[in-house]
Amino acid sequence: MTHAADRSLLRAPLHALCLGGALLLLPACGDSGGGTDSEGDSDPSAGGETGAADSVPPTDGDALLAWLEAGEYLGWHAETAPHDSAGPHFGTVRTYVNQQLFDSLEAGDATHPVDAAAVKELYGSGDAVLGWAVEVKTQADSADGDGWYWYEKFNDQMFADGEGASLCTDCHVGGADYVLTPFPLQ
Ligand code: HEC
Numbered sequence: 001m002t003h004a005a006d007r008s009l010l011r012a013p014l015h016a017l018c019l020g021g022a023l024l025l026l027p028a029c030g031d032s033g034g035g036t037d038s039e040g041d042s043d044p045s046a047g048g049e050t051g052a053a054d055s056v057p058p059t060d061g062d063a064l065l066a067w068l069e070a071g072e073y074l075g076w077h078a079e080t081a082p083h084d085s086a087g088p089h090f091g092t093v094r095t096y097v098n099q100q101l102f103d104s105l106e107a108g109d110a111t112h113p114v115d116a117a118a119v120k121e122l123y124g125s126g127d128a129v130l131g132w133a134v135e136v137k138t139q140a141d142s143a144d145g146d147g148w149y150w151y152e153k154f155n156d157q158m159f160a161d162g163e164g165a166s167l168c169t170d171c172h173v174g175g176a177d178y179v180l181t182p183f184p185l186q
Pocket residue numbers: 015016019030084085086087088089093095118119120133134135150151152159160165167168169170171172175178179180181182
């Protein structure tokens with residue numbers, strides 16, 4: 001809806017500010033403490049079907065959307081509840097990481113292996129999942145973000161569907177091999 005799109009445009013300058021000084025500011029930006037108090041067990045997007053902990057999302061927009069709508073990532077490691085995003089990620093978010101990324105984050109590896117992946121549910125200001133942001137490592141060398149596939153859809157708007165999307169990588173380059181979510185997952 002145009003409503004949500006307008007909100008996201010309004011949010012953009014805030015995040016630019018957040019980043020403005022230095023990427024070092026990101027952790028502070030991320031410490032929002034807010035979040036909703038929804039029951040941790042309910043997954044609004046769930047179709048009852050959960051995929052394996054080490055499943056890998058397709059890196060094609062149409063196939064990926066079907067995969068997301070089927071809830072194939074719901075068997076991954078997850079944050080306990082939706083919380084405010086520290087980035088331009090449409091209000092409340094909840095991040096899931098597959099086993100490959102979880103193991104790599106836990107080991108503190110400088111680079112993540114091929115097939116490491118994260119899915120972030122985008123809730124906007126409500127309780128329903130209105131879209132997703134996804135990243136999937138497609139080659140060992142992150143190559144300035146080209147080694148990651150990036151996808152983001154919110155309501156009917158597409159923001160990325162491809163490798164090395166600069167809209168995403170410019171910000172994510174400040175993370176642990178492009179991953180910004182605080183670990184251990186919160
Ligand atoms: C201005 C900074 C910024 C931009 C631009 C950005 N993100 Fe993020 N992203 C974040 C932050 C901060 C997080 C950590 C969780 C949170 O607070 O939302 C995050 C988390 C994520 C996650 C969860 C895994 C992780 O890396 O932590 C995915 C997936 C993701 N973003 C995808 C994308 C995609 C796809 C795009 C481009 C369409 C994008 N992001 C653009 C700041 C950004």
